[in-house]
Amino acid sequence: MAIDEMWLQSSILKKRLTNEIFYVNLEYEDKITIRLRSEICEWLGCQLTGERSEATVVLSVDCKLDVNLEAYEVKENEIIGTSSVGLLYGFYAYLRLKLSGANLSEKSAPAQSLRMINHWDQVDGTIERGYAGESIFFGRFGSNDVKDIGTDIFRNDFTRLKMYARFLASIGINAISLNNVNVRGLGTSLIVSPYIEKVGEIAKLFATFGLKTFLAINWAAPKLIGELKTSDPLDENVYTWWQQTIDHIYEVIPDFGGLVVKADSEGEPGPYQYGRNHADGANMLAKAFEKYNGLVIWRTFVYNSQTDWRNRKNDRAKAAYENFMPLDGDFSDNVILQIKFGPIDFGVREPLMPLFGALKKTNQLMEFQITAEYLGHQIDLNYVLSQWLEMIHFDNYGQPEDTISANSPVATHSGFVAIGNVGMDENWCGNKLAQANFYGFGRMCWNNDLSAAEILQEWLALTFPEVKAEVQKEIYELLIDSNQTYELYNAPLAVGSMMVPHYHYGPSINGYEYDRWGAFHFADRNGLGIDRTTATGTGYASLYAPEVAEIFEDKSKTPDEILLFFHYVEYGHLLHNGKTLIQTIYDQHFEGFERVKSYIKSWKSLKGQVDEATYDNVAERLERQLENARNWRDQVNTYFYRMSGIPDDKGREIYR
The missing domain is CATH 3.30.379.10 (Chitobiase/beta-hexosaminidase domain 2-like)
Known part of the structure; x- marks a missing residue:
């Protein structure tokens, strides 16, 4: 094919x-x-x-x-x-x-200077949080089976890589990191011979399309592959090892972009283990890059992944702010902090991370996730541009329109980055319609003023150029509110993750409730939600600008869609929509399921109107989405009926 x-x-x-x-x-x-x-x-x-x-x-x-x-x-x-x-x-x-x-x-001209895709590809050919087949970089040529890896870890499919580079350049992407930020095993050695030479072949191709190539590193590389006894950033031998390693990278790849670092997070090593802070670690690497104008992209996704659920003052949402806000101004000019748009982890609904607007002396990248880890695994329809655009236009601290570049000391060292969603599947993204998010991210990076509707209309015109206008309109109607549909049948009102642990697909109401990951909903017989107010909760709401914090501190002012992220709310509490919390939960989950049913009906009307491969691909995934929506509807509604004892006002079937 x-x-x-x-x-x-x-x-x-x-x-x-x-x-x-x-x-x-x-x-x-x-x-x-x-x-x-x-x-x-x-x-x-x-x-x-x-x-x-x-x-x-x-x-x-x-x-x-x-x-x-x-x-x-x-x-x-x-x-x-x-x-x-x-x-x-x-x-x-x-x-x-x-x-x-x-x-x-x-x-x-581009609105954002750095427009980057991170790959979470592993050298064994798998992709962490990948839902579209195996890695396009690593694996065996001509195969989409991770069990079929030979002695050469690189796939060497340069025809496909050229196509991919073309896609990236066509939407204005100018930087790419090839490997997963959780760097383990042989992946640690990508920065040294003989592997860096193979990376160089990819980088040489990508450079012709205006793409800078980056690699993710394991902080402990000096110990793991450099025969040192430490990776302390203030140890002179550690610095020397990194300088020599980076010198060699530039001998092989003269226009190398730099390194991406996940440190002191989720079990990964970092400077904390030596009593150093993140600025110590990042600046040591940055010094080694100075003569090359290379960049160190340092992720702020740092939190205690051993959270005790018994202590309600523990709040994972505060972690990145508490770890990095005190260091504002301490980072070198060629260091960029990569900050997730929300304070938890690319959730179905989260508020803006309060570091945006608060940081004023540190280069910043806002991080998104195209791969649908929490948003349906590219099985469920989920055109996510509306969520992303809401984040980039949220005003914290009364900032200029482009808060990120305005608050970055070196404006050209700022921008947007996203985790990619492509793999070896024939349609690249698993679900043909998931291509819209890939396209949309690039267009959003280039022009922040485009609307979700405008981007979708563009994508449809380019992807289905020969179908009838009414067919394009039908697909548009399927996608334009699909993010809201997914939110309707998922965890209610931004309360957090109720998904199957680790896999993050399908409902598991209490899957994380007593776990170590800090994703709690605190539901009981009276209500649910996380109290993040200053007076009685974790104090997270106070991290925003005063005028924003005032809204989030007050239950009566907090928007319904984000209410349970900031407040514990009783089931009988009347929301802005005029309904009680419990009735809102019931209504949303019934509506979400019905919407997916309507998607299937609409898609069936397009049989023979779009190519057979696209029709079959989307039809099969819509059936799986319907089952997912059914499971969410029934498990969430049943759970909260059993908790509250309050029946549905409309008398619909809830399993007891």
């Missing part, structure tokens, strides 16, 4: 470009302009002329176009970039406009 071309269908593009003749007007050539010529001639099979007078489309670089080197301008017969990479982005924008039927008139 042919590999899915997602939103860049070459056969359709070739038809639309049949009459176009391209002329590349450049004073110099580099690896990116050579790639651009290849994209025109080899990928699209279009004519490239050496005479400007013969051209219908002229491509050129004008360094005066914009102060941003990645900017471009598309006109009817011209594509201009501020630099070669800007020209490449302009070319893909031209294709987007051409394929979607939009006017060929667009001048644009």
Whole structure:
């Protein structure tokens, strides 16, 4: 079966470009302009002329176009970039406009400087939290079976990697890390020979598409592979080992991006074990990168994963703030803190992490998760852009529109990052419609002002360019509120995780309630929710700006959709929606299930209207989603009926 071309269908593009003749007007050539010529001639099979007078489309670089080197301008017969990479982005924008039927008139520069994808790929070919087959980087060529790994850990499928790099560049992604942040076993050795040379082959390809390659490291690497007895960041031998290792990386990969670090989190080693703090660790690595302009991306996902549920003052939500806020201003200029958008872990509904807006002297990346760990495993429909956009536009501390770059000492060392959702499946994402989140993340990074609806309409026009308008509209209606649908039948009102532990798919109401991970809901016969107020709870609400904290501290002011994240609420409490808490729980779970039933009916109406592979793929997953929604509806409603003893006002069936 042919590999899915997602939103860049070459056969359709070739038809639309049949009459176009391209002329590349450049004073110099580099690896990116050579790639651009290849994209025109080899990928699209279009004519490239050496005479400007013969051209219908002229491509050129004008360094005066914009102060941003990645900017471009598309006109009817011209594509201009501020630099070669800007020209490449302009070319893909031209294709987007051409394929979607939009006017060929667009001048644009990226809203975020760093637009990055993290892969959680393991060197054994698996992907942690991956739901679309095996790794595209590691494994055996031509196989999608992790049991079929040979002696070479790299898959070496450069045809697929070239396609992937094209997808990334077409939506403006400019950085990628290849391996999982939980770096174990052979993965620790990716930064040294002979593995770094193989990474170099991938990085060389990606660089032609404007992509910087990063690797995740194990903090204990000096001990594990360097024959040292310590990984203390203040030990001179440790620094020397890292400097020598980084020097060698740049000998192999001259444009290497840097390192991604998960330290002192969920059992991973870090500077805490030596009595040092995160700035000590990050700055030591940063010093080794100074002469290369490389970056250290340091994750703030640090919390006590041995939480005692008996103590209600323990609050995992506060952990990142408490670990990193005191260090604001202590990090080197080439260190970036990678901060999850919410305080827990990419939940179905979370408030904005209060570090955003509070940190003012530290470079920042806001982290998202395209792979659907908590949002349905790319089985359930879940177009998540509405949630992401809500996060990036949330105002904490009355900040400018772009809080992240405004509060980063080096604005170019800031941006967005997301955990990718691709694998070796033919359609890349497991669920054909999950491609919308991949596309949407890139477009959101580039233009923060696009709405979820606008991005979805773009994706549909590019992905289903030859279906009838009413078919596109039907798919649009399926996806546009699918994130809300998933939220309706999941854990109520942001109370937290009620999912099956570890797997994070399907309901397990008390699965985490007495566990060590700090994800509690505290339901009893009277009510449920976490008291995070200052007066009687954990005090988390006070971490926001005063005007925001005032809302979250007050049960009567806190929005319904986030209520149980901040407050313990009795079942009979009247919400802003005019219903009691318990009735809201019942209604939402019945409604969520009915919505999924309607999705199946809508999708069945498209049989024969979309290609067979897409139809079968989505139809099969919708049936699984319906079963998931049924389980959530019945288990949540039954659990809270048994807890509260309060029946459903509408007399619907609840299992007792």
